[in-house]
Amino acid sequence: MKEVITVAIQGEAGSYHDLAARKYFNRHNLIIHQCRTFKNVCQQVLAGETEYGIMAIENSLAGSLLPNYALLQEYALSIVGEEYVRIEHHLMALPGQKISDIRIVRSHPMALMQCSDFLEKYPDIQQVESDDTAGTARQIAKRREKSIAAIAGSRAAHLFHLDILAQGIENLKQNYTRFFVIKRRTAENKLDGNKASLNFRIGHYVGSLAEILNMFREHQLNLTLIQSIPIPGRADEYRFHVDVEWENTDNFTGALEKIGKMVQEVSILGIYQKAQRTGSV
Structure with a gap:
């Protein structure tokens, strides 16, 4: 039987943090705690509500996430691992929709920025920022919102039964986000890494x-x-x-x-x- 691991992530099921957690802990069964902010992730790990947390720290296109460095210092957490996830964005909407039907595209501001070249081809589509890529996909599916598309990963399309209207719309194909795996700090630092x-x-x-x-x-x-x-x-x-x-x-x-x-x-x-x-x- 696989060991059960509890992990706090920023975002929802199908988000890139969710993907990073599943990739890093692929040999375990996971209980995912969804958090609204990175600060909430740190608080859950420090309080022992989860054993681990997953936190994005840099992106090959957007650079470092400076506030997250400050959180590592503030909450005295230890980095016990790292994971890279290739960020491959897709445009998705309710089944039966075409790009010509879309009037609004919603996603996290980072995702919108990373897909700016594609979006410039459709000046009539309004761009609206949201808190989470996967959360936006879930809302479209739950509310049955027509003429609205989300930008998110393929797992979100699968989880919420949305059609992918355009695949791989990110500006940079070798677009990776690096994630830290964090844990409560212990008295000793083991020298078993490189x-x-x-x-x-x-x-x-x-x-x-x-x-x-x-x-x-x-x-x-x-x-x-x-x-x-x-x-x-x-x-x-x-x-x-x-x-x-x-x-x-x-x-x-x-x-x-x-x-x-x-x-x-x-x-x-x-x-x-x-x-x-x-x-x-």
Whole structure:
């Protein structure tokens, strides 16, 4: 019998967070807790209402989700994994509809932006923002709304019995969203991964960041992401979020020992196995 896992996601069944959870925990039976906001996801995980949470952190087209970095710090959660989901958007509506019948298209603002090239071909179709891609598809099906289409993933069309009027309408075909798998923080960070997310604060002087980056190079760590995050209430001061990968764990532990002496503050947000960008939805 498969182990049952509880997972909090932002959005509804059929959303991309739902797809990320099912892809990452594909060997388990899932109980999904649907949350309206990312903050709600963090609150559920911290309170122990779910064992895990799924949180989008960056998109290859739109970039990083800065508020979610702040939530990781605020709620002291650990990153225990990552998952990439190829974002393949489809235009969907009630059965029997054609694109020529559509007067309104509704979806999450990010999805509308990612499909702007397709939507420009239909200037008479009004674009309306909503909270969730899959939630919009569900509402159209429930209310039997004609002349209205949603932009969402294929799972949403399947769940809510909608027809796909146009497939793969995203601007960028290699459009991936990276998701963090988060869990309540434990006393120890296990060194059983090959990737880590770190957050540090450095002195405000010339070359301070370069010193850290050179140290990563000296220890043969591959820097895959660097993101500056403003510190509230401190003008011109920033935290830096970095993701690093390694082949030899000793290189990482050696670098971690040195970085602790070079920065004003450092925290390990998580150590985990790096994921591959494969598959579509």
